[in-house]
Amino acid sequence: MTLWKKIFIALTLGLVLGVVLNQTGNADIAASIKPIGDLFIRAIKMLIVPLIFVSLVAGIASLKDLATMGRLGAKTFALYLALTAVAISIGLALSIIFKPGVGVDIGAATASNVNADVSEAPTITDTVLGLVPTNPIEAFATGNVLQIIVFAVLFGIAIVLAGDVAKPVKNFFDSAAEVMYRLTSIIISFAPYGVFALMTWVAGTYGLDMLAPLAKVIGMVYLGCAIHALVVYGGLIKFVARLNPVRFFQGSIEPMMVAFTNTSSSGTLPVTMMAAERNLGVSRRVSSFVLPLGATINMDGTALYQGVCAVFIAQAYGVDLSTSQYLTIVLTATLASIGTAGVPGAGLIMLSLVLTSVGLPLEGVAIIAGIDRILDMSRTSMNVVGDCAVTCLVARSEGELDQAAYDTPHVLKSEAIIDHGGSGEQPDTTLT
């Protein structure tokens, strides 16, 4: 059976078991399964720092000229920002039309809060200064992805500039990247167990009753994510990249499901990188740059959620927002999504920034906090699909997408990852 089917079955079983345990008053049993999921999350996290570093250095070092790097960077940034702005606008439009906040009992909703630990959002200056590591080893040790990207890009450029003398270093990184990809395959094959445990835990903890008072807001975020993914990404893949959109979603399904359960785009990054390369035929040169960057700065799902939540809170508190306030939300949420870390619940912290920008009551964050995990599942899932979409678009425009690999049925490629993981027979999809 293919990996995505196994993950899908695990997710469904976890959901059913979790709801049953919750309804029968056995939420503690659901919670006791969580460590299996945590083990999977830890194993994936273990991969992130070495995987990003070695694959990005290897990718950059394989560039023929540095102008390509600049072009790649510019396209990636522009697409990430533009799509984020579109996502918030969809979120705003849906909440304006469906009015999820009208008639909400603020007291009751806040009472169901399970996690109102809201910390300060970082300033923009801090975010920019924080891009450059003063000590790369510290960046590795603390897992600061943006700083690792900056160091890896500069290191890779230096390899190109150093020329022949740097050949051994380049070869080392090429080979280390292969090893990290192999290790990633092995760990991803355990995804079904991790996904099952996490899903059981979430469904067991929340149950259905807790979601009822805010069902409309949950519905808006899920609907918005579905519209953005199907219409915006699907449309771009079909009409701009001229690729089959169905294959795109099939190829992205593993990272989508892992992100849905672990609610961390950074924590899904190894799975996303593997899917982009093996399922979507994107060259490692493009995926190793565009995806780690996306996992840290591109948060379309988060931005959409902030749009929905801001309007929801305004409606719940009876505040009328003006057009300029809506524009402020679009701008702040786009910038906030860049500064949002790809970790669980980070979007909730940045929501306070968005609310402050238009003078909405910060207590609104506490209402959302109670259901944030449920919202985080869909928004993180969409964050990683967004990363995959931009990766395909950039790769296609650079001639770095192997269409034969993209069009090959998913089934074969998933089996190749898992069942022949140790045989060394996988085709090298890197376009050098």
Ligand code: ASP
């Ligand atoms: N959990 C999200 C992610 O990792 C960020 C967020 O909280 O919105 O992409």
